[in-house]
Amino acid sequence: KEKVEITKEQQALMKIITDAYNRHQIPQDVAKKLLQDQYSAEENFLLLTEMATSQVQVLVEFTKNIPGFLSLDREDQIALLKGSAVEAMFLRSAQVFSRKMPSGHTEVLEERIRKSGISEEFITPMFNFYKSIGELHMVQEEQALLTTVTILTPDRPYVKDQQAVERLQETMLDVLRKLCVLQHPQEPQYFARLLGRLTELRTLSHYHTEMLASWRMNDHKFTPLLCEIWDV
Numbered sequence: 001k002e003k004v005e006i007t008k009e010q011q012a013l014m015k016i017i018t019d020a021y022n023r024h025q026i027p028q029d030v031a032k033k034l035l036q037d038q039y040s041a042e043e044n045f046l047l048l049t050e051m052a053t054s055q056v057q058v059l060v061e062f063t064k065n066i067p068g069f070l071s072l073d074r075e076d077q078i079a080l081l082k083g084s085a086v087e088a089m090f091l092r093s094a095q096v097f098s099r100k101m102p103s104g105h106t107e108v109l110e111e112r113i114r115k116s117g118i119s120e121e122f123i124t125p126m127f128n129f130y131k132s133i134g135e136l137h138m139v140q141e142e143q144a145l146l147t148t149v150t151i152l153t154p155d156r157p158y159v160k161d162q163q164a165v166e167r168l169q170e171t172m173l174d175v176l177r178k179l180c181v182l183q184h185p186q187e188p189q190y191f192a193r194l195l196g197r198l199t200e201l202r203t204l205s206h207y208h209t210e211m212l213a214s215w216r217m218n219d220h221k222f223t224p225l226l227c228e229i230w231d232v
């Protein structure tokens with residue numbers, strides 16, 4: 001049985017990333033807001049654009065804390081942020097949905113999201129993803145590292161020095177792999193399952209432009225930042 005051990009440096013790296021991940025949270029809790037009231041499709045769309053805009057700002061702050069990120073080529077930093085913003089948003093949404101809530105709250109939240117204005121065809125893949133993330137019962141270190149691995153994806157459009165990004169991502173994958181073995185000793189395939197979710201996440205993120213366009217309302221308005229990030 002191979003002895004898996006997280007080194008001192010890896011421990012420090014994990015702490016930096018997890019602290020940054022927890023520090024850079026969405027200011028106001030969107031789940032609470034959705035549980036409090038039922039909104040129209042227009043109000044929900046506005047809420048989504050507000051939440052997504054502040055999430056991008058939070059994502060930028062978070063990436064500054066990823067050791068090595070700021071040493072990457074400046075334009076590559078932008079390419080990585082632009083390329084991962086939608087995935088990071090769906091990943092965060094999945095983590096919000098999977099949080100332990102008082103009984104019955106998750107069902108109400110699911111109902112509110114189903115009726116929010118998103119067109120039917122995207123609801124199933126979205127909730128399939130949310131539930132598959134929930135089933136993993138990730139600890140916060142795993143959540144933070146998984147988001148970091150998503151941001152450090154070398155094959156995003158316009159990345160010039162892919163090797164530099166690959167080296168950083170591999171450093172994070174090594175820590176995540178060890179953490180998975182230590183946190184889920186009964187499940188040797190856990191790390192592989194976790195990475196499999198990133199494939200599901202990329203597929204879901206391909207729908208996001210259509211999801212926006214098909215939101216049950218006319219005249220979709222976006223913030224300037226979202227126009228940059230969402231290609232709308």
Ligand SMILES: O=C(NC1CCCCC1)[C@H](C1CCCCC1)n1c(-c2ccc(-n3cccn3)nc2)nc2cc(F)c(F)cc21
Pocket residue numbers: 026030031034044045047048051052055089090092093094096097098109112113116118208209211212
């Ligand atoms: O605000 C949300 N997510 C934020 C974004 C930033 C980080 C935190 C969460 C939304 C929300 C806006 C109001 C209506 C109802 C949905 N949300 C979503 C969601 C739904 C659709 C999209 N689309 C992206 C492109 C097209 N659709 N994105 C996120 N899933 C959620 C899961 C929750 F538990 C949940 F609580 C909210 C969730």
